Amino acid sequence: MSAPVATAGSAVFPAHRLQAKQDTVDKVCGIVKKQLAVAEDTVVSGETKFADLGADSLDTVEIVMGLEEAFSITVDESSAQEIRTVEDAASLIDKLVTDKDS
Amino acid sequence: MPPTARAISQAWRAARSRIRMRHHHLLLRCRAMPLLPLPPRTLRVSGGLVHHRLIRCHGMPIPRRTPGVSGGRLFASLPLPPPLQSPREVHVWYLCPDELNNQSQLNMYEELLSPSEREYADSMKATMLRKDVVLSRALLRTTLSRYTGCKIDPRSFEFKKNKFGKPEVLWPLDDSTAEQPLHFNISHTTSLIACGIAINAHIGIDVEEKKRNTTKNILSLARRYFTPSEVDSLAEISDSDAQRKEFLKLWTLKEAYVKALGMGFSGAPFSTFSIMLETSKGIRISKTSNASRPGYDHLSENWLFTLAELNSSHYMSVCIEDSSRSQAGPEDSPAPVGLKVWKTVPFVEDTLVSGTEAVKLIA
Numbered sequence: 082m083s084a085p086v087a088t089a090g091s092a093v094f095p096a097h098r099l100q101a102k103q104d105t106v107d108k109v110c111g112i113v114k115k116q117l118a119v120a121e122d123t124v125v126s127g128e129t130k131f132a133d134l135g136a137d138s139l140d141t142v143e144i145v146m147g148l149e150e151a152f153s154i155t156v157d158e159s160s161a162q163e164i165r166t167v168e169d170a171a172s173l174i175d176k177l178v179t180d181k182d183s
Numbered sequence: 184m185p186p187t188a189r190a191i192s193q194a195w196r197a198a199r200s201r202i203r204m205r206h207h208h209l210l211l212r213c214r215a216m217p218l219l220p221l222p223p224r225t226l227r228v229s230g231g232l233v234h235h236r237l238i239r240c241h242g243m244p245i246p247r248r249t250p251g252v253s254g255g256r257l258f259a260s261l262p263l264p265p266p267l268q269s270p271r272e273v274h275v276w277y278l279c280p281d282e283l284n285n286q287s288q289l290n291m292y293e294e295l296l297s298p299s300e301r302e303y304a305d306s307m308k309a310t311m312l313r314k315d316v317v318l319s320r321a322l323l324r325t326t327l328s329r330y331t332g333c334k335i336d337p338r339s340f341e342f343k344k345n346k347f348g349k350p351e352v353l354w355p356l357d358d359s360t361a362e363q364p365l366h367f368n369i370s371h372t373t374s375l376i377a378c379g380i381a382i383n384a385h386i387g388i389d390v391e392e393k394k395r396n397t398t399k400n401i402l403s404l405a406r407r408y409f410t411p412s413e414v415d416s417l418a419e420i421s422d423s424d425a426q427r428k429e430f431l432k433l434w435t436l437k438e439a440y441v442k443a444l445g446m447g448f449s450g451a452p453f454s455t456f457s458i459m460l461e462t463s464k465g466i467r468i469s470k471t472s473n474a475s476r477p478g479y480d481h482l483s484e485n486w487l488f489t490l491a492e493l494n495s496s497h498y499m500s501v502c503i504e505d506s507s508r509s510q511a512g513p514e515d516s517p518a519p520v521g522l523k524v525w526k527t528v529p530f531v532e533d534t535l536v537s538g539t540e541a542v543k544l545i546a
Contacts, residue, residue, distance in 0.1 A: 116398055133309065133312065137371075137372070139395075143397060143398055143399050146407055147398075157449075158448050158449040158452045159449035162447055162448050
């Protein structure tokens, strides 16, 4: 994974991030399950990789859009590209929400 | 326990009725078929499509797993495709995972994978996804082998990623094929995996099921990710199904461009370039004003596109670099991309489908 590059006006996705809030992780799991029509018995948790759920690029983009709507944030493409797991998405959301509120 | 003589002759009778070979020297051996006592002496030769069937006999040894050795005969059954004649020619090979359920065949494909690819496949918890990984790597390796004169064992290809993560072939330095200007790109949906090959031109390919529905509203998606002119052209379509299909066509074209550029989604955000489908000069791309921000100088417009419908079930977009554009004036229409498409079951059957109903060029 290439190191994130800070460009003016974008959110830098940090290499070492604080653990995402459980609440955020749960909300992300819900959105992901709905988007990918995941079977009821499939476990989706923080560690779940989007690729493991069979998400392709259109799915990912719809998930990101769903997250933007749910949390009232904007995710730029370079950050979206770094998201591999539910935890990644949740951490990014927490950071963007904190930045927005501060 | 070795198979009984009865089992062998039964298997031979069954295999004989299925053997239609073009060249008898394509006989080879694999674990998929039971052991036969002798190579068949008479072969029916088929004309037209190349059909060949794997069979196994004592006459041929099982190839050892030695990378790069052309003595291994397993891959020698891949027939040579017609050569790529120009940088504007693209060959696409695809397979349908749903139709490949023979476990011994799948095991054979798995044998082609490198240890790290197998590890990646094993990391997939869902069986279907694991199968897709195996098939996708097997398709890539066998396709590359075809275009290197079938002289390179599919198992011996090595890959690297460019700094943005786009996979490329790592050609061995001491090999005469080191200067091979072969480029590839892969795309998959659950029902179809496609591998595009071009020579001397970067290539991107994307496939999507025609019937795919989005969970989000089409125009909302377009407003968020596409350009204003693309949103306008979608908004003009009143029929919602037609609008959804147009969205998918644009989506695959834009994905193909991003994949051809090889810089990832963030290297060419969808909002920085517009694709126009219905121009008199075929599919055209143009940068938007968004792209004049610093960081997007690499976005170029000298790319050729082709869009086709596969099996009436999928849209397929191919994007290749157009190196000749610099010589042609802006008024000149670019020559169309020469597209040939094969449906393949590697080592078993290849069917040329371009030029038939199975491949309908849209633009």
